[in-house]
Amino acid sequence: MIRNTASGYGVVAIALHWLMALAIFGMFGLGLYMVELTYYDSWYRGSLELHKSAGVILAFVWMFRLVWRQINTVPTGLSQKPIENLAAHLAHLAIYALLAALFVSGYLISTADGRSIDVFGLFELGATLTGDNQEDVAGDIHEILAWLLMGLIGVHMLAALKHHFVEKDRTLSRMIKPE
Numbered sequence: 001m002i003r004n005t006a007s008g009y010g011v012v013a014i015a016l017h018w019l020m021a022l023a024i025f026g027m028f029g030l031g032l033y034m035v036e037l038t039y040y041d042s043w044y045r046g047s048l049e050l051h052k053s054a055g056v057i058l059a060f061v062w063m064f065r066l067v068w069r070q071i072n073t074v075p076t077g078l079s080q081k082p083i084e085n086l087a088a089h090l091a092h093l094a095i096y097a098l099l100a101a102l103f104v105s106g107y108l109i110s111t112a113d114g115r116s117i118d119v120f121g122l123f124e125l126g127a128t129l130t131g132d133n134q135e136d137v138a139g140d141i142h143e144i145l146a147w148l149l150m151g152l153i154g155v156h157m158l159a160a161l162k163h164h165f166v167e168k169d170r171t172l173s174r175m176i177k178p179e
Contacts, residue, residue, distance in 0.1 A: 001178040004072040008170075008179025016065045017175060023058050024099075024153070027051065028146055035143075052110050053120045066096065078169045091156055098149040105145060107161040108138035114158065 003010045009017075018104050037044045077085030110117050110134035111127035118124050163171035171178075 004075055005179065006073055006076055008075055008174040010072070012068060013065075014175060014178060016061065016068065020058065020061060020065065021153075023054065023061070024149070025114065027054060027058065028150055030054075031143075033148060038070045048117070052106070052117050055106045056105065056117060056119045056125055062096075062099050062103070075174065078163070078171050080166075088159070091152060091159075094152055095156065098152065100144055102142060102149065105138045105142040109135050109142055112138065134147045 001008075001010045002012055004013055017114060034044075034047045034051060037047065077088060079085050079088075107117070107125070108129060111125075112130055114127050114130050116124040116126045160172045160175070163169050164173070
């Protein structure tokens, strides 16, 4: 099943979910690694270029995921408690918003000096905004947003596990196998 139904997610939504989950954890880990490097470390520039390029690609995947979400049925919540369904909906919106803010802040860090972002040698994303202290301010915001995203994803994961092991419903399984 390619598309979502009222009761479950299709293969595209599931693949996008897990692809983005892996990429987000990878980007976070790479970010933690990068901040420990000095300018003279051998992988200083390489890790920075990888992080920027992967971030741009992830932003495009995120945009595709938003479009896919808009043109598909969103499966109904499984919880019998309306507050849990509302919390899940708000958490998903917050994850999308945090990702958008991370993409913008990452772009502002990367283009603060007026140079474009070279995306794996395939294309360049031009610099549009530059300003004094832009890299430092955007960098601080980027770090805070990344930690907030990890915290919210942790809550998201715990909620999925609670539904699977405590509630014994299909919340987690329908994000693993198309229905």
